[in-house]
Amino acid sequence: MSYELVFDVERGDFDTAGEASRKIKRTLQQLGISNKVIRKVSIAGYEGEMNLAIHSAGGKIILEVGEEELVLTIEDTGPGIANIDLAMTAGWSTAGDEVRQMGFGAGMGLPNMKNNADNFQISSKIGEGTKIVMKFLV
Amino acid sequence: MKVSGLLENKEFKCLNPQVGIEGVIKSGYVGDLLSWVMANAGNGCAWVTIQTHVNIIAVATLLEMTCVIIPEGAEVEESTLERAIIEDIPILTTGLNAYEVCKILGNAGI
Numbered sequence: 001m002s003y004e005l006v007f008d009v010e011r012g013d014f015d016t017a018g019e020a021s022r023k024i025k026r027t028l029q030q031l032g033i034s035n036k037v038i039r040k041v042s043i044a045g046y047e048g049e050m051n052l053a054i055h056s057a058g059g060k061i062i063l064e065v066g067e068e069e070l071v072l073t074i075e076d077t078g079p080g081i082a083n084i085d086l087a088m089t090a091g092w093s094t095a096g097d098e099v100r101q102m103g104f105g106a107g108m109g110l111p112n113m114k115n116n117a118d119n120f121q122i123s124s125k126i127g128e129g130t131k132i133v134m135k136f137l138v
Numbered sequence: 139m140k141v142s143g144l145l146e147n148k149e150f151k152c153l154n155p156q157v158g159i160e161g162v163i164k165s166g167y168v169g170d171l172l173s174w175v176m177a178n179a180g181n182g183c184a185w186v187t188i189q190t191h192v193n194i195i196a197v198a199t200l201l202e203m204t205c206v207i208i209p210e211g212a213e214v215e216e217s218t219l220e221r222a223i224i225e226d227i228p229i230l231t232t233g234l235n236a237y238e239v240c241k242i243l244g245n246a247g248i
Contacts (some may be wrong), residue, residue: 015217018196019179025200034180042200043176050172050193103189108173115177 002063003031009052014102017053020061021045024072031065037138040116041070047109048074054099055079056130070136072117080126088114088122089124139163139246141205142196144184147242148206150207153214153229161204161238166243168236172197179203184243186236190214195221203227209236 005027007020024045028038045061052059052074059076088110095105110132111118114120117134124130141159144150146203152159169175170189174195180187180194181202187194190212198206208214214229232239 015192018193018200021200022196039181039201046176046196047173048198102191102193103170103172103175103187104193106171106173106176107173112173112177 002067003063005063007049007061008058009049009056009061010058011053011056013053014061017049018046020049024063026089027063028065028070033070033138037070037136041072041136044113044116047073047112048072048115048132050104052076053110054095054104059129068138069118070138072134072136073131074134075131076129078127078129080124080128081124081130084122084124139243139248141184141230143200144205144230144242144246149234149242150230150232153231154219156222157226157228159228163204163243163248166240166248168240176201184248186239188212188236190218192221194218194219195225195227198222198227199225207232207239209234209239211227 021042025042056076057078062073064071086092090111091107093105093107099105116135119135121133141161145152148173163184165180167179167183168186175197179201182204184207185203185204186207194206207230209232211233
């Protein structure tokens with residue numbers, strides 16, 4: 001990998017959520033990545049960032065830029081997902097009313113990430129955390 | 139049609155006139171579920187939404203939207219306008235409802 005960016009995202013931080021995704025987008029624009037790929041990474045990154053703010057105890061977004069692919073990793077320190085298959089089902093969400101009123105919690109975050117990434121891996125352990133690794137061909 | 143062209147219609151007002159209003163509106167999109175909008179809205183669109191919090195600017199910026207239109211006179215948070223100025227996204231408000239806004243956009247050839 002020739003380039004790496006790391007962003008911390010705190011739980012409940014809705015006012016600055018989106019900041020990491022914006023910085024990632026700008027970086028990719030400066031690197032001359034195609035608009036099509038930037039859109040995919042932006043959508044997946046923003047969904048990941050919002051998931052950290054809504055559901056996690058806090059976490060990180062890591063962007064690695066390689067010659068042939070971009071790797072976006074979203075990892076947190078808990079609480080973990082009990083049933084990943086259910087969490088991946090469009091429309092299923094554990095988000096509360098307050099978050100839903102803001103237009104989040106539609107149960108589309110993880111499916112949106114998977115749909116936009118060329119490769120999507122998710123692993124999770126209750127009490128430990130969740131890690132999502134997405135790869136995008138450039 | 140440019141944002142400035144839409145603003146010639148007195149039903150619309152720009153809440154942050156210090157941003158550029160010469161962006162071209164290529165399409166329209168209506169939605170309040172942010173993930174749905176992220177997945178489906180095109181770049182260069184005018185996005186009609188009743189959501190007014192600061193995250194709409196993140197969505198509009200990431201998707202390179204031309205402007206955001208807030209219908210039915212909903213009040214927009216100050217933090218949203220501040221972020222919109224930084225990101226150069228015009229925020230338009232109107233007393234019309236989303237359907238009436240779409241009729242105007244459609245009649246303008248969008």
